[in-house]
Amino acid sequence: MTPPRLLGGLPRRQWLPLLTAGIVVVVIALISVVLSPQTAWGPRSEHAAKVGSKAIPSATRPTTPAKPGQVKPATYACPQYSGIDTPNPLPRLYEDTFQWSVHPAYQVGNGKGDINWRSNPYNQPSWYMWLHSLRWLGQGIEAARAGDKKAMARVTTIIHDWVNDNPYDWKGDVGAHEATMHRTNVLICTRQAILSGLKVKMLPAAYAWLDQSLLDHARFMEINWGGEGNHGTDESIAMFGIGCTLGRESYKTLAERRLARAITVSIDAQGATNEQSTGYAIFNYTLWGRAIKALQECGADPSPTIKARRAGLANFIAMATDSFGKLHQLGDSERLKTPTLFPGTPMEYAGTLGAKGRPPAERIAIYDAGYIFGRTGWGQQRPFAQESTYSIRFGPARTLHGHDDHMSITYTSHGREILVDGGHAGYQVDKWRSWAKSESAHNVMSSPLMAGRATETKLVRSDIKPTSEFYELSDTPGPGMSRKRSVLVLKDPDLIVALDRATSEQDQEFQTQWHLPIGQQVTVSSPTTTVAMNPADKVKTVLLQIPYQAALPADATKVTRGQEDPVQGWHYPSTNTKQPASTVSFNRNGKSATVLSVIVPADYQAAVSYKTRTTGSTVFVDLTVGKLRTTVAVQADGTISRVK
Numbered sequence: 001m002t003p004p005r006l007l008g009g010l011p012r013r014q015w016l017p018l019l020t021a022g023i024v025v026v027v028i029a030l031i032s033v034v035l036s037p038q039t040a041w042g043p044r045s046e047h048a049a050k051v052g053s054k055a056i057p058s059a060t061r062p063t064t065p066a067k068p069g070q071v072k073p074a075t076y077a078c079p080q081y082s083g084i085d086t087p088n089p090l091p092r093l094y095e096d097t098f099q100w101s102v103h104p105a106y107q108v109g110n111g112k113g114d115i116n117w118r119s120n121p122y123n124q125p126s127w128y129m130w131l132h133s134l135r136w137l138g139q140g141i142e143a144a145r146a147g148d149k150k151a152m153a154r155v156t157t158i159i160h161d162w163v164n165d166n167p168y169d170w171k172g173d174v175g176a177h178e179a180t181m182h183r184t185n186v187l188i189c190t191r192q193a194i195l196s197g198l199k200v201k202m203l204p205a206a207y208a209w210l211d212q213s214l215l216d217h218a219r220f221m222e223i224n225w226g227g228e229g230n231h232g233t234d235e236s237i238a239m240f241g242i243g244c245t246l247g248r249e250s251y252k253t254l255a256e257r258r259l260a261r262a263i264t265v266s267i268d269a270q271g272a273t274n275e276q277s278t279g280y281a282i283f284n285y286t287l288w289g290r291a292i293k294a295l296q297e298c299g300a301d302p303s304p305t306i307k308a309r310r311a312g313l314a315n316f317i318a319m320a321t322d323s324f325g326k327l328h329q330l331g332d333s334e335r336l337k338t339p340t341l342f343p344g345t346p347m348e349y350a351g352t353l354g355a356k357g358r359p360p361a362e363r364i365a366i367y368d369a370g371y372i373f374g375r376t377g378w379g380q381q382r383p384f385a386q387e388s389t390y391s392i393r394f395g396p397a398r399t400l401h402g403h404d405d406h407m408s409i410t411y412t413s414h415g416r417e418i419l420v421d422g423g424h425a426g427y428q429v430d431k432w433r434s435w436a437k438s439e440s441a442h443n444v445m446s447s448p449l450m451a452g453r454a455t456e457t458k459l460v461r462s463d464i465k466p467t468s469e470f471y472e473l474s475d476t477p478g479p480g481m482s483r484k485r486s487v488l489v490l491k492d493p494d495l496i497v498a499l500d501r502a503t504s505e506q507d508q509e510f511q512t513q514w515h516l517p518i519g520q521q522v523t524v525s526s527p528t529t530t531v532a533m534n535p536a537d538k539v540k541t542v543l544l545q546i547p548y549q550a551a552l553p554a555d556a557t558k559v560t561r562g563q564e565d566p567v568q569g570w571h572y573p574s575t576n577t578k579q580p581a582s583t584v585s586f587n588r589n590g591k592s593a594t595v596l597s598v599i600v601p602a603d604y605q606a607a608v609s610y611k612t613r614t615t616g617s618t619v620f621v622d623l624t625v626g627k628l629r630t631t632v633a634v635q636a637d638g639t640i641s642r643v644k
Contacts, residue, residue: 148197320371
């Protein structure tokens with residue numbers, strides 16, 4: 001794995017692994033700040049891995065012996081409840097009522113702690129999983145910790161009811177299965193609350209079932225490891241917590257080995273996440289912060305690899321941040337703000353819009369995992385929010401929390417969102433999630449025969465210059481098909497030129513789709529010009545479809561907004577928010593298609609126009625954006641370059 005290609009009008013240089021000198025202490029409560037609970041879980045896609053078939057390196061270095069008189073007791077801190085306890089105060093717990101996300105509170109029990117664990121009134125897999133996580137009991141557990149005997153009785157009654165109604169092994173129940181690591185932490189928090197609330201050092205015999213359940217949970221995770229993804233890492237931390245809490249060294253050692261194995265897959269040597277989701281990049285950053293904290297507090301020393309790769313991920317997240325301090329919405333990701341709670345990391349600068357910290361050294365990064373992140377700058381020459389930023393996807397085929405978004409572009413400019421991703425529709429298996437994951441929800445050239453095919457896409461070429469960046473991507477999105485996209489990103493004027501080419505053995509419909517932000521009104525001014533703008537705004541987006549190699553067909557442009565069958569013209573800024581948003585499609589029919597698009601953000605009063613001229617096989621496009629003029633050359637082999 002090579003370092004990310006970090007560029008910015010300068011010669012390429014080797015990227016040195018980022019080794020942090022300090023230790024960032026991250027608690028799980030931060031997850032509710034940077035990643036809402038509904039995005040923290042989806043259907044398991046990692047393959048279970050067997051441990052013991054080969055040697056697994058240790059995740060820790062030998063602990064430095066403590067000096068006499070400085071021995072710190074080994075502990076595993078209660079990681080709290082990810083905010084799921086917030087809408088579930090004590091009065092609701094006494095009513096056996098559970099609330100999660102936007103769904104109304106629902107009484108899941110008889111009011112005496114006897115819960116119907118098969119309840120799922122909203123047919124939501126995430127709702128059901130968080131019910132089984134027991135995190136909704138958090139306020140009651142903390143009240144018990146403070147000595148509230150009534151609260152202690154209610155939460156232990158509910159937890160004991162879960163143990164009785166869901167005997168080992170609960171693998172056949174997907175909600176109970178997926179919630180195992182979360183529930184483990186709740187059991188540990190409850191154990192600590194009992195000791196504190198009763199002011200005792202040993203768990204009373206009446207609660208022996210609690211320790212037995214912890215051992216059952218450890219055994220379950222030992223046998224049903226979720227692998228090297230975030231599920232497996234969360235499980236390893238929870239297993240380590242059981243080993244630390246109950247003094248079971250075998251579970252601590254197994255958890256350490258699994259963490260060592262997971263870190264090299266979860267975060268690659270360049271700092272990119274394996275989840276194919278920018279939202280999960282933040283989740284993994286906090287997750288590995290928890291791992292570091294858990295290991296250190298229970299006497300283990302996290303390896304340099306864990307620290308270095310987590311530091312690399314911090315830089316990845318900063319590079320993935322747009323001009324609003326939010327992440328480009330890629331994969332199963334909500335429209336998330338980059339966390340600013342990590343001082344000393346590049347995320348601090350990106351998340352505060354340049355107000356604090358230091359930016360990454362470069363303005364463009366190319367990751368082998370399939371990400372290009374670029375920007376006109378970091379706010380030094382322009383106000384931070386006025387910088388243009390973009391993302392382009394390529395790389396390995398869709399997996400885990402990825403979408404069919406290869407070749408897709410997201411773009412911000414002029415202090416506005418210009419091109420957006422369709423977003424994250426949640427994990428309910430329905431037409432909305434199918435659409436949000438598909439090519440149709442992304443800024444790509446697509447066709448019906450491409451639908452649902454996980455495709456590897458290669459970055460064939462790149463050429464970085466001070467005021468322009470060129471990329472060429474290529475893949476085979478279906479049998480007998482080929483697809484190429486050339487992209488030129490300009491600065492002054494800020495705009496994007498995209499040349500899409502596709503061939504197929506069968507006649508079909510091809511569409512180059514451009515997804516626009518919520519609130520844009522779209523006008524097709526001519527066969528070549530479409531204008532999108534929020535009526536209350538002073539920035540417009542002009543989408544040019546320039547005839548290239550052939551005249552435009554009569555149906556060359558189509559605008560779709562809020563269509564349900566088939567689904568098109570929507571945006572999910574969060575899993576619980578779906579709004580109509582216009583999609584502009586440039587259309588072709590046949591066995592081949594070529595579409596030359598120019599995306600131009602501009603002041604609403606600025607004149608935007610183009611002229612073309614041909615010299616040999618090269619087409620020159622003279623573009624005018626207000627008072628700025630530029631010329632780009634489009635060559636027959638797909639090369640696009642800035643002439644002036």
